[in-house]
Amino acid sequence: MNDVTDLGSAPLKPGHRPAIFIVTGLSGAGKSLAIRCFEDLGFFCVDNLIAPLLPQFVELTFPRMSQVAVVMDTRGGTFFEAVGTALDQIREKGYPCNVLFLEASDEVLLRRFSETRRRHPLWGHATLTDSITLERNQLAEIRAKADVIIDTSELTGKQLKEKLISSFILPDQVDSALQVTVKSFGFKYGPPSDADLVFDVRFLPNPHYDPALRAFTGLQEKIQDFVLSHPVTLEFLERFIDLTSFLMPHYRKEGKTHLGIAIGCTGGRHRSVAIAHYLAGFLNEQGYSVMEDHRDVDRHPEAYGAEPAQAST
Secondary structure (H helix, E strand, O other): OOOOOOOOOOOOOOOOOOEEEEEEEOOOOOHHHHHHHHHHOOOEEEEOOOHHHHHHHHHHHOOOOOEEEEEOOHHHHHHHHHHHHHHHHHHHOOOOEEEEEEEOOHHHHHHHHHHHOOOOOOOOOOOHHHHHHHHHHHOHHHHHOOOEEEEOOOOOHHHHHHHHHHHHOOHHHHHHHOEEEEEEEEHHHOOOOOOOEEEEOOOOOOHHHOOOOOOOOOOOHHHHHHHHOOHHHHHHHHHHHHHHHHHHHHHHHOOOOEEEEEEEEOOOOOHHHHHHHHHHHHHHHOOOEEEEEEOOOOOOHHHHOOOOOOOOO
16 A cells, blocks of 8 residues: 655644544454544544544644544444545545555454454344454445555554554654653642652752742742752752653653653752753753643742751752
8 A cells, every 4th residue: 555645734833744544444453542542642533423524524623623533434334335425525625634444354353352342333133253244345445545554463552553653643743742741849748649750859958948048939040040059959960861861762652641750849849849840941852742830839938837957068
């Protein structure tokens, strides 16, 4: 089959390209996994759209939503008979439409239905084997129009996802698909429950003990200068950034779509905020999609309670 053709150009986020993907194929071949993959990568996705609505749907959503993925298959019943005509209509109008067809051997499909105990959409009075054969016949027309055909018989879910990404997705878009939340917090109020990685920076010099700095936060230059000026902080940041730089590509390769990094100090106003802000800026510069969250930064300083004095560093 032909590779995916040039999808044109339009104002998009970095690394994105305009595209409409019609995901179809045999029941049990992996369409649900495929549409979840597209959704994780930021596509606007619709499952089980009936064929006659495809032209209107495309006109409504594209290019307002420049990356769209739609699943259409035999669950649409008699409406599916119009899929060839609908596809021809949107291609004639010049939309960047690509058909992805997923299939697998009868033996594999039988095993998958047996394992999942799902009902085949064409099941009736015929056997499951007959239903698979009937579906192959009904899909013959759309298969002939497919840009890419993938046989998933020997693919794991992870391998299918990797194949979809390598076939259709630009590298920069894969980077942006990993959403990172960098959160600062105060251990006095408990660590966040949604963090994948938690780092304790209470060993760093604490500006809380300087009355001239106490009222400021780690988002302000005075505190950032204080925290980042100490040799122990600079050494920590060098090691911390090296660790983060090592981990991010591996999380992304593993298919992780959200990573929560939490950085804590005593009250969550000074050290953790400054370090989290620094890390978020670094990850943004590396092209990751980052949300910065400072959970306890607005708590009143006096809520900390009395603490023993700390020797200056």
